[in-house]
Amino acid sequence: MKRFFSYFWPTTRQFSSEINGTLEVTYFNGKKVLDTENANYSYGSLQKILEFGLTKVDLKSVENLLLLGMGGGSVIHSLRNTFEYKKNIVAVEIDPAIIKLAENEFGISTSEELQIIEADAFKFVKNSKEKFDLVIIDLFIDTNVPPIFYGKEFCENISILLQKNGSIIFNVGINLEKDSVANETVSSNFGSGLKFLVYPKVNDTNTLLIGKKFAS
Numbered sequence: 001m002k003r004f005f006s007y008f009w010p011t012t013r014q015f016s017s018e019i020n021g022t023l024e025v026t027y028f029n030g031k032k033v034l035d036t037e038n039a040n041y042s043y044g045s046l047q048k049i050l051e052f053g054l055t056k057v058d059l060k061s062v063e064n065l066l067l068l069g070m071g072g073g074s075v076i077h078s079l080r081n082t083f084e085y086k087k088n089i090v091a092v093e094i095d096p097a098i099i100k101l102a103e104n105e106f107g108i109s110t111s112e113e114l115q116i117i118e119a120d121a122f123k124f125v126k127n128s129k130e131k132f133d134l135v136i137i138d139l140f141i142d143t144n145v146p147p148i149f150y151g152k153e154f155c156e157n158i159s160i161l162l163q164k165n166g167s168i169i170f171n172v173g174i175n176l177e178k179d180s181v182a183n184e185t186v187s188s189n190f191g192s193g194l195k196f197l198v199y200p201k202v203n204d205t206n207t208l209l210i211g212k213k214f215a216s
Ligand SMILES: C[S@@+](CC[C@H](N)C(=O)[O-])C[C@H]1O[C@@H](n2cnc3c(N)ncnc32)[C@H](O)[C@@H]1O
Pocket: 019, 020, 040, 041, 042, 043, 046, 047, 050, 068, 069, 070, 071, 072, 073, 074, 075, 076, 092, 093, 094, 095, 098, 119, 120, 121, 122, 138, 139, 140, 141, 146
């Protein structure tokens, strides 16, 4: 019934988070989305952007996937339902309010094939001993990627925990959209063992960097 009425009257509920400010869950046209004050976080344009990224990697060779920035878990939904990826996912999310919303509003919770870890992604990649075949980097506070995630230390740590022939999907946001030099700098921060392709204005907004680690 709620779904039916959402085609005529979108309903929005607000939640507050110490980390992300006001969070909004809107039920519109039979679909729920998660937004912050100025950005879509999950199940809207953000999901389409990451789905584009997923078409650029070979998911068949992925056994273990790291998602940095779980949000409401829309890319997990896409992976499971659209891309039929059934293997392991480790999702890292700093905001406990978001983890709660992901479960209560979007049905995303820990299972045998999904570990949800409440942690700062920067610290997680610094300390993780686990290796991954695909890393999705989708770290935002409202419309901004915290600058530490463009830096050398973070990028080098990602390279270390990536398996040979592994891939990266990095949603660098709109900040670097027109700045090819900045995109090259971020790509080079991962080190010489990775090659990147840059996809600007995906879904008319964000830039995606798609990287692949070559076996040496
Ligand atoms: C755009 S949302 C992620 C959407 C998600 N990938 C999806 O598919 O629905 C960005 C997320 O990054 C999280 N985030 C921001 N800084 C973080 C950090 N330092 N460590 C872990 N998560 C962080 C935010 O709390 C937010 O949930």
